[in-house]
Amino acid sequence: MSNMADHFLYGEDYLTAGIALKIAKGETKGIISKISREKIKESRKVVENIVDKGHPVYGINTGFGPLCTTKISKEETKILQNNILKSHSVGVGDPVDNEIAKLMMILKMQSLSKGYSGISEKTLDRILWHIDNDAIPIVPSQGSVGASGDLAPLSHLFLPLIGLGKVVYHKKIITTKELFKTTGLSPLDLGPKEGLALINGTQFIAAHAVQIVSKLHNCLSQADIIGAMMIEGLQGSVKPFYRELHNLRPFKGNIHVASRIKSLLKGSEIMEDHVDCDRVQDPYSLRCMPQVHGASRNAWLHLKELLEVELNSVTDNPIIINEELTISGGSFHGQPLAMAIDYACLAASELGNISDRRIYLALEGNSPGVPKLLMKDTGINSGYMILQYTTAALASENKGLCFPSSADSIPTSLGQEDHVSMGSIGGRKAIKVIENLEKILAIELLTASQAFEFRKPLKSGVIVDEIHKAIRTKVAFADKDRVFAHDIEEGINIIKNKTIITIVNQISKEKNISVETEFSNEFEVY
Template sequence: MSETIHHFLYGEDHLTAGIALKIAQGKIQGIISEASRKKIKTSRQTVLNIVDKGDPVYGINTGFGPLCTTKISKEKTNILQSNILQSHSVGVGDPIDSEIAKLMMILKVQSLSKGYSGIAEETLDRILWHIDNDAIPVVPSQGSVGASGDLAPLSHLFLPLLGLGKVVYNNKTITTAELFKETGIKPIDLGPKEGLALINGTQFIAAHAVQVVAKLHSCLSQADIIGAMMIEGLQGSVKPFFEELHQLRPFKGNIHVASRIKSLLKGSEIMEDHIDCERVQDPYSLRCMPQVHGASRNAWLHLKELLEVELNSVTDNPIIINEELTISGGSFHGQPLAMAIDYACLAASELGNISDRRIYLSLEGNSPGVPKLLMSDTGINSGYMILQYTTAALASENKGLCFPSSADSIPTSLGQEDHVSMGSIGGRKALRVIDNLEKILAIELLTAAQAFEFRKPLKSGIILDEIHKKVRETVSFADKDRVFAEDIEKGIEIIKNRTIINTANQIAKKEQVSIETQFSDEFEVY
């Protein structure tokens, strides 16, 4: 973002993945604007007028799904909304991460604040209370098929409005009854359509996609940096990153990655040292980084762009246009995100796949000056041999997770919902793949730093030299075997904390090195 934002206006401002995360992390406060409140009140009154008139409108005075032809009396419309949250709370499995649950509430408030859902102001204000006070509902991870909304997880998310379910509060999991006793708040009564508005939507899928966009962007940035360090360590060629080559096949991702890596290698004594060597070309895992990393970056961009549309959309059902026009459509269907998430999942897996290949390459001992297994005294020492076993296992596990969830559909709701997206499964799976990818990149960082060490006293470009020093503050050079699992854990922390990205930014700013926008903390930029 180009400027600091202190407040975000739900229903009015444009929401991005980055802003949603900042609200979840307490860096920005989300509030409902007066303009949005006016729309919310108007939509709410429209629903109440429909109830008074008595004409059947799905979800307001009818049953749900296959019960859509069952008329509900005016007196029982409130009970209907309370019942739907309870009957649809059928999730199973481990709870999702609290940040994802909080993101779900943030995304739901944004959608409902558009003024097409018939929700009451008081209900939205209670959800804001949960967000602002970090009273985060416990939501099981399994049970959504990603169409007709993420029904089960959203039902669990909003059970606390009724005084039911559990929440994480002050770092403890407690019942909502205990929360109410501790804070003095009371259950709210849901009016006509409110329960359906709360549980119909794609917020489970979208919240997972927010984390996918953020974490994959971090991995893309770090894969380029670590890959450049590996080129230095193995004395690869800089020519495959020349602009002249990539302008002849101008994919955005390819050009971006090539430019970034070339800038990291600029001024390197290591590169100059072998400029006249007889090696004609490097293995693909080195020279095809622009093509492979770039393709993954294109997939990331595709998901980011679609996600921003979703974050600023109304995804419940039916949509209340006015008293004469309510539309029972399919905007709750997760297919638009489901397919893009599967694409991003494959993109993450491929980053890990090529990273594992570079790790293997670094162990072969075919680069002059770099010993086999990255250790001089082998035989009695196994060196870095078995670290690649771990990355092979992780890369293989990721490949098995790449079957697209969106390729499947199982009819539900007695056939009323006869095609579903399974985007909820895809979102969970993509985060598993990215978690494995972070571990693979951590191991490549360790091996690249080890290979890099054998090039001393030659210096690299200033950014890579400083990054290497930063790594060495945590993980020392290995001249004999040790418990490498401890090194790997430290490497994973480096990756998760974005240490090498932050170091690159600091050095670039200090030395006034031009690295364009590619190391920006903000993933709103390409």
Template sequence: MTNAAFHLGQGHLTAGLALKMAQGSLPFTLTPESREKVLSSAARVAKIVANGEVVYGVNTGFGPLCTTTISKEETRILQQNILKSHSVGVGPSIAPELGKLMLILKVHSLAKGFSGIRLETLERLIWHVDNDCIPVVPSQGSVGASGDLAPLSHLCLPLIGLGKVRYQGKEMTTAALFQKTGLRPLALGPKEGLALINGTQFIAAHAVKTLERLHNILEQADVIGAMMIEGLQGSVRPFYAALHALRPYKGSVHVAQRIHNLLQGSEIMEDHINCERVQDPYSLRCIPQVHGASRNAWLHLKELLEVELNAVTDNPVILENGDPISGGNFHGQPLAMALDYACLAASEMGNISDRRIYLALEGNSPGVPKLLMEDTGINSGYMILQYTTAALASENKGLCFPASADSIPTSLGQEDHVSMGSIGGRKALRVIGNVEKILAVELLTAAQAFEFRKPLKSGAFLEEVHRQIRKRVAFAEKDRVFAEDIEKGIAMVREQTLLKAIASVERARGLSLGTQFSETFRL
């Protein structure tokens, strides 16, 4: 059964749908209604030029040159020049998937029919998506205010025969692409250049990937944390529903229910139900509160991003009555602040994970040796792995300074407040990458601690998770090159090995980790 095609410009876009389109698993189409809206908007722009109406960006200069009127004959040259002059990006190129997401998000926004773009230009952008021909976009240079001017300029340079693309596994100039495919450069019409480069698609594409990757670490951190609770003989009581009903944040309730379900049916839990310990350290006991707070931040980003994905963010916009309005829908502040919040939320997941790793090494849990190894002295055990997580957690703290707290005026003061949301998006993904590595180390240490509980068994979920881990990483009886184990752990986190193990148990045994807020926290 194939997925019904998504209607660009009309359908309600979500991060999950955008990712499916970028990955090629969801087809998309431009409906007759969208085509008609695009044609109507382009006709209105043509009329403005023909009548000599003065409209910003159609027949005026840009930014501080907005008072400079451009002749009818020069309006097309103006649109070509804006792509050239604004292509000032520097630094490493963004990942092709991010570039493809930018194209999809740009097309969806333009197809709403408020931008004055021509159908021919829109269809060329769609060609790039359909043929997986992704423009090369530098990662640095956007201040996230008049939209993402520099990245979007590089994204759209191939339309006029300039720039570079990745096509059929190779990076090439657009000139080489045209020679290979027979395509010809487009001659942009009035306002088209401005419509192409005004917008928040660089920020939004990074937010889509942030939402996806943050969701992955949130889902797996609960599982890894639950395994650590078992390994260190933590209590199940802090995860009782009655407790969290007294402070019912959605994130906390969701995490508590997941942890409780993961620990259900555990012989390990039953074995120490009447032990003398009164309470666990915060890194175990407060998992719902800490993981839950990060879940709430994720949900905030999801809700704001959904608005942004379905918004018109270029300038000026051509209203349905034909009235052109120059406003500020391109300003990245709404997502910039949310991305900074998500960055902090990700960092905290690494922070508490590092604390659980340290806790596991202390040797204060009955039956679990110091440094998670019996024969220490000649062996250092897992001691130095925590150095790595401490370094990563510290690096993340430095990256948590909010990009949106800064603003440097640009465009000779015309753009006197900017969002820096593009920096926030790149930073969030960097922090999440570090947290994936921290969780990989916790995965290894939790699995090692878990082993010392044998012959007692945990519940079905964690037993299967542990079994899958042991397929790739053996129990450590003595020192070895742990970097190799860490790399395998990182791969498991990124490949969602633990979540696949959970799903296999759900299918085989009819069990579920579902909670009352499962749909809310679905990507």
């Protein structure tokens, strides 16, 4: 990355999901480097020369898709670029959230700044203005099939460049005309190939993948911590987390999860209290956390690795290599990310599935000292019974959303585009599954905290004890029924705000307690 930690050089620096999110949140400023600007100028000059010479090159002086054999005159090449933004703006459905739309612009800046797309500096500078000034275009969520680029959403994203569409500016939705009146900007006059370069690419899919990597990472980290608390609440065994076991089946995710959970349980009086008990082994939802959480970790890592390739690639078409070579290929096809997103979607669903099983286990009353339904005075009180109904509903909904979008393909563009990825649908679906997972984990956090109370006066290790104290500042112990929806909302906020991750990090640092593994860099940095 560039020397200044708060700057990112588009086209030159290596982009990750974490850096993209920092730019989107305004924590890092993206700029176009001098080196990138030179490449952009050279690429633009090649396009202009192609137009002058009149040699047919797809999308520069020909029509699009099945109209690729239709020659466009030099005079009409500019009209063609405006028309493509208009004609391809066919999105429907609710708008994507602002962060997704902003990420799309950030990711498109990185791709176009590589200098292989024939875009002009003035167009990139205008996109940069939108990012820096939080003038975020309204982008409908439906309409992309994830091949030949995310055409419809990217068209809507860039309508404001030519004075059309709407944006969110100063927290209000306004027309681009109103934006221009407020800011003194005026519509751009797009040159040859620019419209096509803007809308051809995988940035809608990739922007969703950035959020998936971030949100799923958050859930994975907290699932291990909540699982450790549940083990203590139900007095499960620590032996299934021994490294000696996992060295014999050394999947990276398994070893990582087992090591983290064992570290969190270290020094626990609760675990020591039943070291010689008669129970031989725990149900799978406790005992197999390394295997199940670990498999989801591996799926997350797979998506993260593929996403980083995509974020630093050129995905429009045609590609301008040099004056002699332009290539009309298929780098806009979303299949590489689409399949990995479907895998991550399944990983998220399974994390919720096993979490729901632990919640159910906690309610059964089979753990010594823990009452049925996690409340002593039941009958008049239902205790935590109905919370598990909610997690069952969410887990079931997630299963229904797990059908792989990438398994489907419907031909488009009169058969010219006869295989498409549907990664755009997979991305939206995976986000929904992860949002449901956050709710399931919130309910497990409440359930584990309630079970944990019945182990007092025994103490856990210092980290889990501090986590429990923090939860109790938000959600009180329940000795009788109340409106648990309020507790669930608090739990969801704890999950989304990464509260317990922050506590783990703080206590680990203060007490010099290691919860790291040799794979931590792979699994924790994104």
